[in-house]
Amino acid sequence: MDSSKKIRYERPLIKPINAMMPGKTGKDTYLVPVLDVDGVPVSALVEKYGSPLFVFSERKQRENIQRAKRSFTTRYPKVHFAWSYKTNYLDGICKIFHEEGSWAEVVSGFEYDKAIRNGVSGNHIIFNGPAKTKDDLKKAITNGSFIHIDNMDELYLLSDLSDELSIKPKVAVRVNLDTEINQIWDRFGFNYENGQAWDVLCKIVRMDKFELKGLHCHIGTFILTAHAYAVAAEKMANLACNVKQKLGVNIEYLDMGGGFASKNTLKASYLGGADVCPSFDEYAEAISTAIYKAPFKTSDLPVLILETGRALIDDAACLISTVLSNKRSSSGRRFTIIDAGVNMLFTSFWYDHKVSPAQPFSKYYEDVTLYGPLCMNIDVIREFVSLPLLNRGDHLVIHNVGAYNVSQWMQFITLRPYVVQVSREGKVSVLRKRETIETIVNQESSTTDNL
């Protein structure tokens, strides 16, 4: 043994031996240390950018979108993906998806401007959401973007703007429908079953102030059954056929929204996400088969638009974190406190994120609760997880954090960390710099306005 090298300290552990049959979820916790992200050592990343640190993989993002496209385009002749900005609107991320041919799907004026800034042409932007301002809409109309109408007030506002600008806005109708699952997102758009959607379509056609281009639905989020999409697609396709037959307007596209599940494990889920979530192939098969059932002529099939975000990016990022301290609760449970909390890992509220150690370890595991660094009781990353015996300063890699975290994170108690990306060639680039105190105080002001 090399006497100069210090042997890693491992705290003592007393564990009762339970000799029993393997459970339904397997026998042992089986962890593999994650020493690198796409070939870049975790230690090097932490040394350069500090901890915590979001690391995105360009390779994985491209793999995902290509797989999704392959699943859909080999089954349906006209498919477009629109990158969901709210999932992750960092320029470096959006650009990858735009390079892969995705349009942009935005839900606010801010996201709209960001898409324009990223070089997306106006007619490749889909403008969704319940809160579009007058100025947002004006911009979208003049740029020829597709505006998905959420409610009647928006319809009347658009009608006024159509007169004001003398342009016929390109619109689609957001439809909500019952897909035989628990979620019914009826707060967005017009209902299919009770005829609201049909009424508004009739109205739009009769007003003759719009170019009715498509129908949109978004049945929910993290949908674990592809069948729900089959139900939705069939209803949407039939609605489109009715519009064509009865109102004489050719619906050019069906936007099936997003909601595809990623490989994460939901908190209530009994089995791991990777095992239960449908693949792109299953979603694609369900949707395309359902559309084919509708009486479209083969040459008149509408374009199929998909706005999936989560399933494309979630597993393309990890969060590197560092152990701050270990302690024991009053009941004897082991607590491990790390430097990444719910302030930057919002998704830990509903996922059991997979956590891997970032250094080699022995065969001994202990059940721990992983806490974040915030001075708040809710700051729990994992309530219950088996991990090797960690010391202060050890690194952990939290997986599947690509979706929503970097857009839903908050500046609470502490500042937000670096976000970097490993390119296909193994080069690291900064997507977003770590915040400094100036980032915060520069926005503060003490001037008085007389209103």
Added chain:
Amino acid sequence: MNEEIKVELKSFVKSILLSYAGIFFSKSQWFGLFLLLVSMIYPVAGLCGLLCCMFVNALAFSLSLNREKVVSGMYGFNAVFTGIALGSFFPYNSNMIAFLFAVSILVLFLEVWMDDVFERRNVPFLAFPFLICLWCVLLVAQQSDDFTGFTGLMGGDRSILQLGDLSLAPLLEDGFWSFLPTVFVEYFKSFSFIFFQTNVMAGVCIALALLFYSRIAFSLSLIGFIGGYYLYDFIGGEIYHLPILYFGFNFILTSIAVGGYFIIPSRNSYLWTLLLIPVQFMVILASSRLLSYVYLPTFSLSFCMVSVLFLYLLRRRKSFTSPVLAYYMEDNPEATLYYYELNKNRMATLNYLKIYLPFMGVWKVSQGHDGQYTHKKAWKQAWDFVVEDSDNRQFSGDGTHLSDYYCYMKPVIAPADGTVEAVFDGVDDNELGAINDKQNWGNYVVIKHADGVYSALCHLQKDSFKCRVGQKLERGEFLALCGNSGHSPYPHLHFQIQTQPEMGTQTMDFPIATYLAAGEVKVGTCPQEGESISNVESNAQLSSYYQFEVGDELVVTSEKYGEERWTVCRDIYNYTYIYCANKKAYAWFENDGSMFYFLKYKGTKSCNLYHFFCSNYKVPFVAGVWFVKDAFPLVHQQNGWVKFLQDIVAPFFSFVKIEYKASLEKGELRSTYTDKVSGRVVENVQYETSYSKNRLAFVSVKTRKQSWKILFIK
């Protein structure tokens, strides 16, 4: 009324000039005018030629013969020969003029009749009417002893030849040209002899004009004549007994006709030009001997006979290999060649039914035509398709299950409209790596698209068929799922176009109408092994900018060329074109619903229309991001010297390329015109076509030196 007369007069003048130009198969009025002037070196003979030509054309017009044919000079050029011959051989007097008119009518009779007879066999009548008329005239003149009225016709001192007596020594009066080798003096004289002159100067003028008109025609005339001259020398021809002057022009005209005009100029056409020289000699010697009994000269008999016989032979071939007959003659042989070379690829798709790819999404050709595994012999023209990811793997995971393969159970669709001819179902999928030799094709479907055009899709999955025999199919309709049945060790789709409805009959080399390969829109080509390809998605928006209807008027302006008015017209061949009245420029275009492309441009290059032609040479209506490549005909070469050299060597090889590349980015068409000489870029023009609501907005042009914008005002 006045306007009408003007148009009539114009047509008439054109018919005259083209009659002259037609002697060398040209369509250039300037060339015709030049030849007319050269013919006037002996004014009487020249005037007789003109008179005869005018009379024949006027007669043809007034008798309502096919106007196009008359204007093209088709009936005039025999008249020119006849008139000049009469003017040259006979004294100029009233008898002769009256005789000239009589002969003219005979010329027209013969022409119309021969046109019909020869057209049925698809060969030209060349100078046969002239030959027959002239022989008639000479036979009549021989009877001047019996008919006193004809005496005036003979014995004039202007007669440069004593007909039927071919032993007369040629008049080598042109001492000035003695510095030239005899062969060239004879060459030039032969040119002038076409107008029954023996003037070297006239010959030089005609030769130069010919060179100006066509480098290929000139080089052919030189090769033909020199070949004939030395063959004559080789067989020991006695120049004082049978002067080469009397028949040399046959070699010149045959070479031009056979080597470059009726046949696409090529290595083979040049070879045939040489091979036909001894044949012509035989005809010349035999006919002059035979005709000498009736005191008639052989004249252009060998040119007419040999050319027509050779063309007739070529038309009787069972397959159209080299030398290739020219079906449409452009302005000169090199233009015909350039357009032929370009269009044989560019327009190839017009010969075929439009058949597309039988799948959705991007698939890779794992085995192409003449493949190394199974695409051999009668079944060599087939494709195997698989789906691959960006790491070139055909499966996810470890690929131990059929379902790991990306292509497995993916829909297979009808590649074109048609009827289901045969469906074979019931063969189980093989295990990975196993092959079913008993039922080679596995489960398959055969679709009839037209008589003799069937497509076959094989190795499909059992029980996945959604079509039945006799069903009418629309392109893109679902047929079945890709499987692993038959001779298929791993899931893939086999696709072939065959001649018969039975599975496994002879395959055909059939192109795919349009597809995308690595971003490039390919039109009418055959996918190659290793290519990743997909069907294109049509772009209705882009298509809407190019809906030019006949009668549409466009107003276009630019700082450089000013305002122009364009009209969309249709010609009698049903081709549509844009006509710029201001600059008298024409741009023929085609819009087949899936693509807008220009066929040809005629007119000045200093014109907005020319730049529109260059910038929008080919626009496929394809959605997404793509680029397309094409080539311009080499007639557009700007540099005169480069063009001159290229024209000369064109039948053998080409060192000039004019490339077109266009791409659609952010709703704008960016195109480039690149002129490459021996691979070096000598000219590069970049265009950007922008659109506004439902129409073309402007084209911005950027050359090396300057840039400007062409605005579509409408």
